[in-house]
Amino acid sequence: MSRLRPGRDESPDRLYTLTGGRTRAGSTALDLVTLIVAESDPVPGMQSEHAAILRMCRYPTAVVEVAAGLGLPVSITRILLADLHDTGRISARHPRPAPYRLPDHDILEQVLVGLRNL
DSSP: OOOOOTTSOOOHHHHHHHHTTOOSOTTOOOOTTOEEEESSOOOTTOOHHHHHHHHHTSSOEEHHHHHHHHTSOHHHHHHHHHHHHHTTSEEEEOOOOOOOOOOOHHHHHHHHHHHHHO
8 A cells, every 4th residue: 555654844935835825624523533535536636745645544444543644633634525525535534433232141140149159
């Protein structure tokens, strides 16, 4: 997988250029564990960071992993992801928490009996 290398020029000018001067991701709510999945392949002429995201996210990838792979701050990555989301090139979903079930009542009774026998 082709990834941009960390340590690239992260000057404010470069980051400003990457985001077109934007400082917010707009209406797309993306937290660190939101899973990103590419819905299309990169196209010629696409911004290199956008293309890298699409290659990186062929399988569900968390926002924080995308930022690490790009070597960019999460805030900048969120703006780039919002661009792709707004054009339908990626989908974003929050991981589902595992359903919480209480232990079986019989097991709890056995534990209680065991504790009483101590």
